[in-house]
Amino acid sequence: MKLYISRFILGLMMLSVQFISAQNLSKNQFQVKGNCEMCKSRIETAAKKAGAKTAVYSVDLQTLTFETDSKTSADEVLKKVADAGHDNEKFKSTDETYKGLPGCCHYERDLQPNPAQAHQQHAKKDNEFYVKGNCESCKARIEKAAKTAGADSAEWSAEKQTVSLHFDASKTSSDKILKAIADVGHDNEKYKTSDAVYKNLPGCCLYDRDIAFGEANPKVHFVEETKHANHSESQPEETSGNHDQHEKKIDGVVVTGSKAATALSKKEAGLVFNIDKKELLKAACCNLSESFETNATVDVSFSNAVTGTKQLKMLGLDQKYTSLTKELLPEIRGLASAYGLNFIPGRWIESIQLTKGGSTVTNGYESITGQINTELLKNAKEPETSLNIFADFNGRAEANITSVSPINDKWSQTFLLHGNGTFGDTDMNDDTFLDRPKGTQINAAYLLNYNDLEKSGFGSHFGINFIRDERTAGQIGFDKNLAQDKQSPYGVGIDISRFQMWNKTGYVFKGKPYQSLGWMNQYVYHQQDSFFGLRNYAGKQHTYYSNLIFESIIGNTNHKYKAGASFLYDGYEETYLTDDMKRNEIVPGIFAEYTLTGLKYTLVAGARADFHNLAGTQFTPRLNFKYDFTPQTILRLSAGRGFRTANVFAENQQYFASNRNIQILQNDGNIYGLKPEIAWNYGASLQQEFKLFGRKSSLVADFFRTDFQDQVLVDLDRSPQQLTFYNLEGKSFANSFQTQWDFTPFKNFDVRLAYKYYDVQADYLDGRREVPFMAKHRGFVNLAYATNKNDKGGFWSFDTTLNWVGKQRLPDTGSNPAEFQLPVYSESYAVLNAQISRNFNKKIRAYLGGENLTSYYQKNAIVDFRNPFGNYFDGGMVYAPIMKANFYVGLDVTF
Known part of the structure; x- marks a missing residue:
């Protein structure tokens, strides 16, 4: 015991010596x-x-x-x-x-020149200091305070979070000016405003007092220079006796970087998560469908046993009810619904903005459960070219080349190239079917950017993208070069070509930074030719989209508004078996949105009217409200309406690889004889930030309810041999509750815990039932740790994610023979993913990872797999992974 006490005292003495030093x-x-x-x-x-x-x-x-x-x-x-x-x-x-x-x-x-020397000279000098703020109101307040304190001129930049001062050092000082700025409510590098003054700022001006300055959100620490002073030096009277x-x-x-990989925006009235490249590097992230492996908000379904497709789910509903955009332009919709997530490579992504619940009306009417917007790489101060190589242990390989470079001070360009291939025959459950398709994809894009907002007020962005994707699936031994009726193995072939071109141009009015005009245009051509055994499906889609937005204020920046008009054209040609289906959807629309910013609240109210040639006139109101009880306690409320037209064939291709006959019960609608889908979404969330272990921690709890006014139900229960589509008669709803806790127990170690509860039910023709393949309970754990950087900028990082999925209701197969029946509910299971990466410096990164390390897999992924042309064959009953543990390696090199 004495030994332990002596060691403890010795340790305290050493710590004391270090502290004094x-x-x-x-x-x-x-x-x-x-x-x-x-x-x-x-x-x-x-x-x-x-x-x-x-x-x-x-x-x-x-x-x-x-x-x-x-x-x-x-x-x-x-x-x-x-x-x-x-x-x-x-x-x-x-x-x-x-x-x-x-x-x-x-x-x-x-x-x-040395600022200290220049300060001693009685001459005017420009100085730049960090000052916190948010908006135009902040700018006016900061600049006025600086001039009141004696500055001849002052210019505050919201982007850089700095104020540039010009003053006569013989009449005033930077300290005096910065003190005056702090007195009106704005923290800076020398003075911090009082809590009382800060809380009395307008709501739009309440900046984050923990995160500071610039695009990388670095933290600013005040540095104190300590000097020993003896008794003979002049001291204030109250200390002269010391x-x-x-x-x-x-x-x-x-200044040290401290940007969160995923951050919940405190400024937005809606529940908006900003996801950057750091988050995407935590997992394999080969395409957009894999970009949410470490995100608790989005659920990613597991690959279909025959087609290999993944789908996203949010708020307990399928991907089709979430607006998926790229560069704020409509992206994954229509014929791209099934495979579109594979067309945005992960290494191309600069950031993702994820909005839960009703989003802004300026982006369209199709958003019901939320919006996921992807921004591509296009910002670089210096030329940067990166190479990524990826391969897993089961025959999948990918390569990405990205190059972002400025042409001059106004123009920049981005080249993006992606190629992937799956070459191995993977059949881990020994059912003679490939666990994922074989094939290749070539994907190329070019972006051109013009930015002269500061001088002329103009900015523009142009993009072009081409994709060729070919996949073969089905039984091992199937030959795609032979017709299906000429061979016995069951096969699936999917060939997709896609071309798109877009432009976004904006103008900011001179002297009115709050007033702007933006115009977006996009053209998309999408073609798919495919077969599933003896069934064929082909489709072509031409889409033109245009959106014009004007933004300004009413009186001051506390009252902002947006107004504009949009136009959407979709031309579809589809063939299923011998049925040819054509339709043109023409949708002009108008919209307006008003933002009111108060002392502690923000209100965003918008509405749009769309004049659909087949669905009739649709009115879409949306409302988002945020109230800051304190800067750390934020309440959000939202409500809104959305509508969409269902593409029943393109959106349900996972069921084509089965014996199910498709039946559409028409209801006097103009799209497959069906009416459009209309739903209301309501939500509430509470965000609380606090200190834990002396570090920032946040807890978010949210509840959303979606009520369908009209819905196209996909009924898998009427018969295991039938797939039926019909309009809702009765009620259909989805209740979603989620709580998420993010905290950092110690330096460089981040923890994210989440729990989700879903209650999703609909009135089918034979009564109310839970929607299949939707677990009521889900758990989520993500752990991320990184070592400190060495002298060359190198470090290790370790990431692991555990997803627990509760039981799910499965479609009724009771009329099948006993050996081909599924249980009423699936069993619950857990999936563990992990990755280790090594950054040797800023230029080279290598990583090794594993997916589904628990090796849990669905043993009955394909019903009656021995007889794929028989009555009971069904490859669409997937509720869990179909592959055991899989490992991968990758390398990133930046030039």
Whole structure:
């Protein structure tokens, strides 16, 4: 016992010594010129040789942050850095030393003067300081406060979160100006506003007080320079009796990146999650269907046993009720519904915005359960080309090349190329059917961007995309080159060609940054030729979409509005067996949306009217309301209506590989004889942020209900040999409850826990039943850990996700022979995915992962697989994984 006590006391003494030593260190930050990783290494090495205890150089910020003790001065460190070839605030390198640096290290030698020296001169000088804010109201308040405090001019940038000051140093100071800015409610790098003043700002001005500045959302830490002062130095009267005082002053700002991989926006009135590339790298993420493996909001169904397709589900309803857009343009809909998720490679994605519940009316009328928007790579300050290579242990391989480069100060371009192939015969459950299709895809896109918003007010974005996808599935041994009736193995063939072209152009009115005009246009051609055994399905789709949006204010920025008009044309040609079906949908529409921002609330109310040539005039109102009880406690309410036309063949291809005959019970509608689908969605959510283990933590609970006014029901229960479509007569609803907790127990370790409850029921022809393949209970755990970066920027990261899925109601197969019957409910199961990645530096990353590490798989994925042309064959009854554990490797290289 005495030994443990002595060790404990010794440990305390060592910690005390370290603490006292740390108190005697001075932290400094200075401007130092450099270009690359070689510069970073050279500068940090020189600083440490000069006596700096720590040294961190940022190439992006052009700053060196270092700690020194009483034996070493900042000047000594900066002199040593200059001797190594790097100009800084106090010393300049010799021309000879500079010229001797490697070519990649030759920086521009137009260094700004030392701010401390310039401050001593009685002359006007431009200064830039970090200041927090949100909107135009913030801008006006900040600039007015600065001028009141003596600044000759002041310009605040919302994008950079900085204020540029021009003042006469003999009449005022930056400290005085920044103090005045803090007094009116805006935190900055030297002063923090009081809670009372901050809470009295208008709701639109309530910025995040934990996350600071710039596009990467870095955190700003106030750095204190500590000097020992003895009794002889002048001290304030109240401290003159002390023999050892600490004189503290803020000497600089240390900026460190801290952007969350998935973040719930606190500004939006709706429940909007922003997902960036960091989140997508946590899993294989070969395409959009795999981009949500680490996301608790979206449920991803497992691949169909015959066609290999995956579908998303949100709020307990199928993917077709969620608006899936790319660059805010309609994307995965119509004939692309079944396979469209495979057409957006994961490495092409820059970010994803996921909205639960009713979204804005400006993006159309089809959103019922929410919207998922994908933004492609198109932003880069410097040319950047990346190569990604991926392969799994069962014959799947992929390659991606992305290149983003500025052409000049206004133009930039992006080249995107993707290719994948599945070549192996994978049959883990020994049913003679491939667990996933074989085939190839070639996918190429080119993006051209123009940005001159600051000068002329114009910006434009152009894109073009071509896809060729060929898949073969079915029994092992099937030959796609032979007709199905010429061979005994059952086969599936799916060939898709897709071409699209789009443009978005915007204009911001001069002197009115709150007023803009935007126009979006897109053309899509989609063709599919496919067969499922002896059944054939083919389709062509031509789509033209146009959307014009005008945005401005009423009086001030607390009252904003949007108004505009849209046009949608869909031309469909479909063939199923011997039936040819054609239709044209023509939909002009108008819309308006009003945003009211109060002290603690935001209200967004919108409505649109669409004049559908086949579905009639449809009115779509939507409302989102956010109330901030405190900056950490936020309540949201939403309500809205949406409608869509059902593409019953394209959206249900997973059931084509079966013996089911398709029957449509027409109901005097104009689309397959059916009426359009109309639903109301209502939601409420509560977001609470708090500190746990001294770190930021958040808890979100939400409830959504969807009530269908009209719905096209997909009835799998009337007979195992029949697939029936008909309009709802009665009620159909989906209740969704989710709670999610994100926290960080310790540095670099993130935990995400979630629970979901679904109650989804509909009145079918023979009574009310639960909708099949929808688990009432789901659990989710995601753990992510990363090591600290080394001197070269390298680190390890570890990610694992556990999904628990409760029992699901299965379609009624009671009339089948006993050996071909499914249970009424499936069993519950868990799926574990994990990945380890190694970043060797900023340029090279390797990763190794495993999917379904629990190796749980559905043993009866295909009913009567021995007789695929018989009455009981059915490949659409999938509720769980059909493949056991699968492992993959990948490599990312950036040039």
